[in-house]
Amino acid sequence: MAASIIDVARRAEVSTATVSRALRGLPNVSEATRERVLRAAEELSYHVSPQASSLASGRTGTVGVVLPFVNRWFYSQVVAGIDSVLRANDLDLLLYNLGDERVHERFFARMPLRRRVDALIVLNLPLSADECEALVSMEVPIAVLGTRIPGCWHVSIDNAEGASTAVRHLINLGHRRIGMITGALGDSRGFTTPIVRQHAYRTVLAQAGIPYDPDLEAPGHFGIEEGASAMAQLLSLPDPPTAVFAESDQMAFGALRTLNRMGLRAPDDVSVVGFDNHETAELLDLTTIAQPVAHQGELLARQILDALSGTSEEPTRVVVPTRLVVRGTTGAARVARPRNDHHSPRPGPEPDQHSRTTAR
Amino acid sequence: MAASIIDVARRAEVSTATVSRALRGLPNVSEATRERVLRAAEELSYHVSPQASSLASGRTGTVGVVLPFVNRWFYSQVVAGIDSVLRANDLDLLLYNLGDERVHERFFARMPLRRRVDALIVLNLPLSADECEALVSMEVPIAVLGTRIPGCWHVSIDNAEGASTAVRHLINLGHRRIGMITGALGDSRGFTTPIVRQHAYRTVLAQAGIPYDPDLEAPGHFGIEEGASAMAQLLSLPDPPTAVFAESDQMAFGALRTLNRMGLRAPDDVSVVGFDNHETAELLDLTTIAQPVAHQGELLARQILDALSGTSEEPTRVVVPTRLVVRGTTGAARVARPRNDHHSPRPGPEPDQHSRTTAR
DNA sequence: TCTTTTCATGCAAGCGATTGCATTACCTCC
DNA sequence: GGAGGTAATGCAATCGCTTGCATGAAAAGA
Numbered sequence: 015m016a017a018s019i020i021d022v023a024r025r026a027e028v029s030t031a032t033v034s035r036a037l038r039g040l041p042n043v044s045e046a047t048r049e050r051v052l053r054a055a056e057e058l059s060y061h062v063s064p065q066a067s068s069l070a071s072g073r074t075g076t077v078g079v080v081l082p083f084v085n086r087w088f089y090s091q092v093v094a095g096i097d098s099v100l101r102a103n104d105l106d107l108l109l110y111n112l113g114d115e116r117v118h119e120r121f122f123a124r125m126p127l128r129r130r131v132d133a134l135i136v137l138n139l140p141l142s143a144d145e146c147e148a149l150v151s152m153e154v155p156i157a158v159l160g161t162r163i164p165g166c167w168h169v170s171i172d173n174a175e176g177a178s179t180a181v182r183h184l185i186n187l188g189h190r191r192i193g194m195i196t197g198a199l200g201d202s203r204g205f206t207t208p209i210v211r212q213h214a215y216r217t218v219l220a221q222a223g224i225p226y227d228p229d230l231e232a233p234g235h236f237g238i239e240e241g242a243s244a245m246a247q248l249l250s251l252p253d254p255p256t257a258v259f260a261e262s263d264q265m266a267f268g269a270l271r272t273l274n275r276m277g278l279r280a281p282d283d284v285s286v287v288g289f290d291n292h293e294t295a296e297l298l299d300l301t302t303i304a305q306p307v308a309h310q311g312e313l314l315a316r317q318i319l320d321a322l323s324g325t326s327e328e329p330t331r332v333v334v335p336t337r338l339v340v341r342g343t344t345g346a347a348r349v350a351r352p353r354n355d356h357h358s359p360r361p362g363p364e365p366d367q368h369s370r371t372t373a374r
Numbered sequence: 375m376a377a378s379i380i381d382v383a384r385r386a387e388v389s390t391a392t393v394s395r396a397l398r399g400l401p402n403v404s405e406a407t408r409e410r411v412l413r414a415a416e417e418l419s420y421h422v423s424p425q426a427s428s429l430a431s432g433r434t435g436t437v438g439v440v441l442p443f444v445n446r447w448f449y450s451q452v453v454a455g456i457d458s459v460l461r462a463n464d465l466d467l468l469l470y471n472l473g474d475e476r477v478h479e480r481f482f483a484r485m486p487l488r489r490r491v492d493a494l495i496v497l498n499l500p501l502s503a504d505e506c507e508a509l510v511s512m513e514v515p516i517a518v519l520g521t522r523i524p525g526c527w528h529v530s531i532d533n534a535e536g537a538s539t540a541v542r543h544l545i546n547l548g549h550r551r552i553g554m555i556t557g558a559l560g561d562s563r564g565f566t567t568p569i570v571r572q573h574a575y576r577t578v579l580a581q582a583g584i585p586y587d588p589d590l591e592a593p594g595h596f597g598i599e600e601g602a603s604a605m606a607q608l609l610s611l612p613d614p615p616t617a618v619f620a621e622s623d624q625m626a627f628g629a630l631r632t633l634n635r636m637g638l639r640a641p642d643d644v645s646v647v648g649f650d651n652h653e654t655a656e657l658l659d660l661t662t663i664a665q666p667v668a669h670q671g672e673l674l675a676r677q678i679l680d681a682l683s684g685t686s687e688e689p690t691r692v693v694v695p696t697r698l699v700v701r702g703t704t705g706a707a708r709v710a711r712p713r714n715d716h717h718s719p720r721p722g723p724e725p726d727q728h729s730r731t732t733a734r
Numbered sequence: 735t736c737t738t739t740t741c742a743t744g745c746a747a748g749c750g751a752t753t754g755c756a757t758t759a760c761c762t763c764c
Numbered sequence: 765g766g767a768g769g770t771a772a773t774g775c776a777a778t779c780g781c782t783t784g785c786a787t788g789a790a791a792a793g794a
Contacts (some may be wrong), residue, residue, distance in 0.1 A: 087450075297658075
């Protein structure tokens with residue numbers, strides 16, 4: 015049986031109230047007493063019961079983190095960032111992975127975090143208005159990454175700026191026929207990121223006087239495979255792009271694979287730029303838009319600390335900058351159409367120009 | 375103010391005891407009463423206080439997961455597996471990321487999970503004997519991945535078999551000069567995986583009658599960069615290997631990059647086989663030893679469920695099989711030394727045969 | 735020297751559930 | 765009709781801690 019505060023009190027010959035105060039470093043405890051209590055606790059290897067403590071104090075010492083996919087690079091990086099800050103402040107991290115649609119619904123039906131956490135961090139979740147309200151009704155500080163919820167703390171990158179930079183980079187290299195592999199999801203309820211990036215892509219093209227061609231936008235759903243198909247689709251256009259902006263590195267990876275399998279090369283035949291600066295991007299020498307991933311997690315956690323300590327009464331919103339990382343997959347546009355005769359095509363499905371329809 | 379059980383009891387005109395029983399679906403509550411209680415709870419949008427509940431019952435409804443790096447692919451996959459099973463059984467997941475050495479020490483100094491979880495899942499952590507004991511002294515069921523702790527539940531892959539298969543694969547392709555990029559860590563206290571794999575490598579070579587050459591073992595510390603250096607080191611040997619077994623895909627990725635930068639190709643010049651079947655392995659067409667990653671997480675969680683429900687009184691140990699996935703980076707050994715004149719070397723540091731010393 | 739502060743500590747009432755035991759009412763079976 | 769069961773419910777102790785308020789002693793001020 016673990017020792018309780020009563021045992022410590024008895025051993026130190028003080029009341030439990032004093033033990034409580036001494037252990038938590040509150041003032042109004044004499045140095046002598048405090049030491050006696052600490053020693054007693056040590057000797058009994060006493061540790062406070064978190065549940066008893068929270069029941070009495072109303073604080074749980076726990077922060078909930080809700081996200082769609084722990085097992086994706088981006089999210090796991092953010093979680094690591096959050097964890098490091100919370101940990102340093104003696105807060106626990108309760109993880110909720112909502113990847114599955116059923117799990118998502120169940121979460122909002124039962125709200126298992128209610129009364130269980132002092133604050134909430136929500137990562138990039140597509141949320142309906144009702145769901146937002148449900149979260150807000152928990153009446154704890156909430157910090158949100160990406161999507162924005164009124165009254166909540168907020169961290170995000172400047173998606174418009176990042177996407178614009180990527181596209182401008184391609185334009186500056188002389189490209190005029192620029193495709194985009196978009197991450198548009200089927201159910202993009204409240205999932206604004208893809209929309210913003212796509213808008214930026216179109217705007218920058220327009221500013222450069224390049225006519226808009228819907229065929230140059232292919233959906234990739236943020237996956238490697240889908241990115242690969244999207245690239246195949248783009249390459250099978252009558253007038254294929256000489257450069258492609260994929261709004262996630264994962265999709266860019268797929269795109270590169272397609273290129274490779276078709277015996278084409280980046281940047282000689284097609285320039286490719288991604289988004290995220292995924293750890294594999296360096297490996298594949300992919301030009302990309304870097305965002306400070308773990309750092310965003312730290313910022314979120316810090317916002318929560320502010321909220322909890324009451325330092326800042328009003329929720330803040332911080333936008334972190336992105337950065338173009340030029341690597342080997344982007345290069346100057348050629349005037350002539352690419353010729354492949356000096357490459358030996360790898361075995362793999364040859365694109366069938368006839369069976370593919372154009373986008374949309 | 376959130377409603378408490380007393381409010382519900384009043385509204386349903388029963389005692390709090392009955393409310394408690396009705397809500398938890400215990401027997402000995404009449405159907406009529408149960409419905410009345412449920413309705414009252416619904417109307418007050420009542421939710422039990424987890425801390426009050428655990429204080430009274432002694433159960434926390436929470437499982438702690440302790441691991442070294444959430445942000446690495448392998449661990450995040452395992453966590454996702456664990457999460458899915460726990461979630462389905464209404465258990466919460468408290469995450470502890472011990473990557474940092476200081477965090478690790480602090481964790482064991484303060485044992486913040488004590489009294490906070492009903493069970494513990496430990497992923498592949500290098501633990502000292504004292505640390506093991508500290509965990510065991512928490513007196514909750516513990517399931518461990520990889521390393522083995524006496525008296526604990528245990529899941530692991532057959533590392534010896536996996537490594538043997540990888541090396542045998544290379545031997546079957548006709549290779550005789552086979553290097554290994556090992557993951558040996560500086561402080562390999564209790565971190566047995568690399569040792570087992572290395573042992574298997576040596577054993578299989580011996581069985582094939584291939585003499586042991588310590589120069590062919592280069593340390594890669596499980597990182598991409600370190601894997602790249604290890605490969606450079608191997609290639610700069612007087613008699614470089616024609617095939618390399620990297621005991622993690624990450625290190626294999628680094629190895630492939632080195633190959634690439636030196637203008638060499640896999641498998642034409644050097645065959646490479648990895649371990650893990652990392653998601654990027656398919657992308658890079660890397661031959662590897664696949665292990666069911668998320669599945670191991672599920673198994674761990676299920677063991678915990680068994681332990682908690684008392685289904686199985688004795689801790690079980692399960693070994694999950696690995697599987698050789700043959701892709702494009704391994705091929706038959708050539709008789710002649712590789713010649714590189716048909717490749718155009720990419721810009722990058724040329725290996726300096728003279729400034730490199732041999733291993734050790 | 736006698737108030738008035740200040741400081742250290744104790745008392746005891748919560749916090750919101752769970753649960754062993756007692757109680758009541760209603761059956762069932764001789 | 766009374767003994768013995770059984771099912772439904774209530775009582776009240778308990779879990780282990782926090783905290784507002786009371787108390788007493790020592791220090792400070794008049």
